[in-house]
Amino acid sequence: MRNFKIVLQYEGTRYKGWQKQGGTNAGRREDAESSDSSFLETNAKEYTIQGKLERLLSRIAGEPVEIHGSGRTDAGVHAYGQVASFHMDTKLTAEALMEKINSYLPEDIAVISIEEVPDRFHARLGAKGKTYRYRVLNSSVPHIFERRYVWQVPEKLDVQAMCKAASYLEGTHDFKAFTSTKKGKKSTVRTIEAIEIVRCGDEIHFTFRGNGFLFHMVRILMGTLIETGKKNRRPEEMPAILESGLRENAGPLAPACGLALMEVSY
Amino acid sequence: MRNFKIVLQYEGTRYKGWQKQGGTNAGRREDAESSDSSFLETNAKEYTIQGKLERLLSRIAGEPVEIHGSGRTDAGVHAYGQVASFHMDTKLTAEALMEKINSYLPEDIAVISIEEVPDRFHARLGAKGKTYRYRVLNSSVPHIFERRYVWQVPEKLDVQAMCKAASYLEGTHDFKAFTSTKKGKKSTVRTIEAIEIVRCGDEIHFTFRGNGFLFHMVRILMGTLIETGKKNRRPEEMPAILESGLRENAGPLAPACGLALMEVSY
Structure with missing residues (x-):
């Protein structure tokens, strides 16, 4: 075969x-x-x-x-x-x-x-890293042509605050607070190599690179980062959320449409 | 009011x-x-x-x-x-x-x-010029995210030949051969200020600027230019097509999805 x-x-x-x-x-x-x-x-x-x-x-x-x-x-x-x-x-x-x-x-x-x-190659078992991108449209004017691919957040967002919050989330942590999975048998420890946040015109692009991501993890990270950007949360709260391991301490689940799997490395 | x-x-x-x-x-x-x-x-x-x-x-x-x-x-x-x-x-x-x-x-x-x-402003009567853009995806690989906005033409296209054909179409001409309108009462003379053709990665963008465009005119111009790009037609044929005033001498109607009205000037 x-x-x-x-x-x-x-x-x-x-x-x-x-x-x-x-x-x-x-x-x-x-x-x-x-x-x-x-x-x-x-x-x-x-x-x-x-x-x-x-x-x-x-x-x-x-x-x-x-x-x-x-x-x-x-x-x-x-x-x-x-x-x-x-x-x-x-x-x-x-x-x-x-x-x-x-x-x-x-x-x-x-x-x-x-x-x-080669016969031994397996797309899931061999995956070493993944890159996701999340696109936020930071504007009160809808973007007709990109609407299926962005989350529109009209409020003013503090990119600096989000970058600071992201820096607490990078690295190896137990991301139990950032997943919707209920059952606690498998390890919820993951490594996020980098979270890059870049403003591109009226969009803000969030790039997540890591060795793997839990169910809903990127979208809950996004919901939490956006709350920080809106100043409803302080960047310094991130370590305590990680520490708690409680889903209710993290932010809401961001919409699916803004998220895309960009690359898988082997 | x-x-x-x-x-x-x-x-x-x-x-x-x-x-x-x-x-x-x-x-x-x-x-x-x-x-x-x-x-x-x-x-x-x-x-x-x-x-x-x-x-x-x-x-x-x-x-x-x-x-x-x-x-x-x-x-x-x-x-x-x-x-x-x-x-x-x-x-x-x-x-x-x-x-x-x-x-x-x-x-x-x-x-x-x-x-x-001011009260006298009228969007149609006051319009002095229009800019349309037509996007061609010149690749055999479909572009999932842009598919609603491009015409995919997988064949090799000669941009130089299309530019040459376009140069014959620029200026003031009777574009009767390039419209689907049957009734011949109104003038079919229009002025195309410029047709710009630029390759952007695997896309080719055609920008049409003029004082006005007839029914289906940009799409028939596109169908004709693409035939030239495929070498099924020579650029030098353009003046004779214009001269003839016959729709059947021009190329096919390009799909609607590639076309967008970009700007109207007053």
Whole structure:
């Protein structure tokens, strides 16, 4: 079996997120539901990106293909550089396979690169780091053309205060207070290498680079940073929030639409 | 009555274009259809931008308000800087009126500036020049996030050849061959001040500046220029096409989605 690594872009607006309904591993629920209807005519709102790709690859291969993403993205979150891998028997060149996949994909998902990789490569297990970008439109005037990709925050925001708050969050910490996951079995310790905050015209871009992020982590970090920017919270509160490990001490969950997975490193 | 000039942005994807169904002047057909349902709950796909704005302004004013755009935009064409004017009795400041309008507008239309102007100002009659931009994505890889705003042309395009063809089209000409209007009563002579063609990464941007453009004119110019870029037509053919005045001698109608009205000058 050949092993392929693909880089994907998608606009998350219409989807229930990356991950297939029914579990982390080759869940059958979503597949079963769609088995009697064309994979090209499904109502995308009910589907996940992983499910959509698996159905498509399985049709091309003529047998079930399992695809592994570098990690989940929530419903509504976008990707400029999601990475996924899958094993498949095919006589097509990698380029021809990419072209074939793209010809079947809806217009809000695209494979932008493909390469054949050694058999042991696994998009999730091999991921070493991830970069997310969150775009805030800091203006009272809506931006018509970018509205699906930004969170509009009309209030004045203190970038300096947000940078200071971010500096407390960088590094290795237990981010339990910054995740929506209830069950406490797995480690919630993660390392954020950097949080960069840059004003670009009427937008503010927040770039998060780290070794991995918990469920909702970037969006809760964003909600907390924006409260700091509005002066409703002091940057110096960050260590106590981390320390507490309590979700209710952190800020609200920022909207999904502002968030995009930019890059995964291996 | 106070007279207001507004600058509008809209994403044309969902709309039947700028102009109200039922004629150039305060047509009643569209208004009548919607009179018994809330203007906030209309199915936008059936509506025009002008119709939507007139219903909204009439509600705010409590009496019929007529709005004049600088000109029509076709179904699916976008605007970064459409200008419109309307007379209205209101005690609101211009800024408060803009805020009120924006609070009722759907998320794909926004007023980005407003000013009170002398009574004689009329957005259509006073317009001296217009700038349109057409975006071509010159790549075989689709651009997920910009797909609503570009025409994807994967074939290799010769920018030099297109620039040469454009130079024949600049100036004052009878553009009868470049319009879809059948009736030949009105003058089809227009002046194109400049056609600028610039490669920006994997996109090519075409900027058209002129004193006015006929129905479908920019899109037929684009269809013709792209044929030249693909080497299916020689730049030197342009004068003969203009001369002929025959629509069938020009190229195909380029898709609406790549086109945007950028600016109107007075």
